[in-house]
Amino acid sequence: MSLSARVSLSTEALALGPLDGRYRPAVAPLVDHLSEAALNRNRVHVEVEWFIHLAEQAVLPGLAPLTEAQKSGLRAIVTDFDLNSVHELAEIEAVTVHDVKAVEYYIGRRLEALDLEAMTPLVHFACTSEDINNLSYAVGVRDAVMDVWLPAARALVEQIAAMAVADRATPMLSRTHGQPATPTTLGKELAVFAHRLTRQLDRVANTQFLGKINGATGTYAAHVAAAPGADWQQVSQSFVSGLGLTWNPLTTQIESHDWQAELYSDITRFNRILHNLCTDVWSYISIGYFQQVPVAGATGSSTMPHKVNPIRFENAEANLELSNGILDTLADTLVTSRWQRDLTDSSGQRNIGVGFGHSLLAISNVAKGLERLNTAADVLANDLDHNWEVLGEAVQTVMRAEAIAGTPGMDNPYERLKDLTRGHRVDGARMQEFVQGLGLPAESEQRLLALTPGSYIGLADALVDHLKR
Template sequence: MTPLPPQPISPLDGRYYPIVHTVGEHLSEAGLNRARVVVEVEWLIFLTDHAMFTTSPLSVDDKTALRQVVETFGHAQIAELAEIEATTRHDVKAVEYFVRRRLSELGLDSIAELTHFACTSEDINNLSYALTVRDTVDQVWLPAYKAVVAALRAMADELKAVPMLSHTHGQPATPTTLGKEIAVVVYRLERVLSQIEGGEYLGKFSGATGTFSAHLAADPEADWPALSREFVEGLGLTWNPLTTQIESHDWQAELYDRVRHANRILHNLATDMWTYISMGYFTQIPVAGATGSSTMPHKINPIRFENAEANLEISSALFSTLSETLVTSRLQRDLTDSTTQRNIGVAFGHSLLALDNLRRGLIEVSVNEARLAEDLDHNWEVLGEAIQTVIRAEVTAGQSNIEDPYAMLKELTRGKRIGQAELVAFVNGLDISSGAKARLTNLTPATYTGLADELVDHLDV
């Protein structure tokens, strides 16, 4: 058998690449290296701006030229870094040499020794990961997440008055509205969204074991913690003053747990939508040319929700591993976080793929109100709750002497199918006030939805 040409192992880099490629703009080896260049360049500019070691601030043109190294970072630079790393066998050292080459080309050799000054690799890496994760969340993942939430919000509002039989424990239960049930998901998702948007992205910049030892040896008079804080915050990150060699990754654990939480809520949505489709509450809109089954031509399979379900499970598993393992580092440093963090993009990629499928799945279904009405009309026994509750109120108000109304309705309805006529006759035979009888005999499963439609409006409170 002829060997295949080189192929991607991950489906994210193959079949699904067109959907998730934007994650790679940040959370890929190239994206990480570009962020490393950002940190190295900005540290150089920072040191010279503060006239450290008798340097002078760079000219505007020199700063622009240095920052242009980042702006023009592309295929040629990726290849050059790979070539350098083949010799150094160290990715961050390769970035340092790459930056030094640019300084030489720009005639800035006089500040070359300030490249990577007093830095351990983790000083560069932790800031680079913070930048790339932040940008992935803000520019890629959150827009996709918000698009799904917006679609669900619109559905909740549109369907807030459409009655639907509930199925607690999978059994017919007190009716609700379809919009209210979707609004529950929106409320959950928006609550987690606010937590994610309020999260911190921490960074350290304090040397080999977080003590500023090399910094102090080079300049005992400088206020290195203050300079470190100014630099980290200048990158738009939150300064972490107390670390070992590594930034402790607690902010990452917090973020990944929240994204995983959002994933699990979305997973609940996917399984519920799949179930509603199987019950006929939603019908799937045929897509021209699409095939549901290779042998059963009538089928339209709920593949969007199935795909989302599977990818959310994979993403959640990866985020769980990330949040659990990254918070542990042996003594002042071990390298387990290095390999682990290279999978952050994979975790976000699977979540992004799921979000895309959910968004598309939601616009490929329509509500089958006739089927919803049919189910309600076949389950009049769900009004047993209303009847026994009204009797309890009547007894409490001295309008009735009925004993144990719950047991009475249990005997009438449990495990049985009864219709409108039987319920009306039963109510008319009760020893309750005429007003109570009128309320109950006018009730139908479709109107027994309480405040469900009004509750949807709480999304805007």
């Protein structure tokens, strides 16, 4: 007997996906903007505002101005939208087998109480479903980005920037190609990530959220047939702008979704840079540059009690990859529609919240992981002290400068330092002995003799000042 034959877990209390189950607390703020219920509430919002807008514009004969009480009552249909509304819409849709038509009927049921029953035909007037959907998605995505995702991402970047400032002068051995290389500072390396991430957030913050309301094929044909004297382009533009969106004047039946593709590409780029941070921090933890602060009562390994695993960063890596898988697919597919309309975008856009959810979850995990890190300055210093050969770059470059200045005996500087350092460990005494035997002018010799791997950091400390804070 299979497990499914013995017990059923198909209840509303149990989630199929982790974002609605295990990780719900981390992503819950997105539910108010990108869930199915939020989409339906936004559809009601768009339909109600279109109704009010048409009445105020007096585009049709016989339209009387709405009273303030009627406008307030119409908008209350939106603000009163709750779980009972969700269930009622589901019941209507079970009959209509059309989600947007269900919204139209849902609003129509409430007009009699507002003494607006005679104006029921004004609900969804001259609209195709995509007129309502594109605006509803734009409102939902905009609010999810501006109210939830962007503040969380900015807070994380501020956290990284603060760590960069705190460790701006902490020397660290670089590892280009995984090998010991010219030292830097831990703060400067973190500042690079903060700077890169900030550029992407600035792009996201400047997103144009486009919308249209122009009929079945974007021509206003039904609008003009019903009211040829109205300036329908102005009516459309003022309505879309009134929703806080950017008007798209040229579309087919659908708004072309190019803005979505641009936004998702920017977010996936942010995700990829953050993924890079995770792998670097994970690696620094593995070589002891960071110490993880244990959480009281928490278990690292189920069998090895000494371990504190970097699970926050590993979890973030996986969720960033999942987010990018979804958002990359949306960016690739949403920009294409067969002729004037096909419905591939409809199914795809229902996963927008999932893409954002995995990114938001990753941001939360990285923030929590960074909170539990302490810099092991002694480990970084010890690593530097065991790699004096990295000063070979400084020595051969000073020799080159002296050769240009005419100092004799400065021939083949790179090759001479290669012979000294490649394949050999060079300690401080051997490096200083080599420098003293070069015949450098006193000032240059003293400058090199004063260098240590820990002080050979150039302008790394000052570069942190380029962070935009």
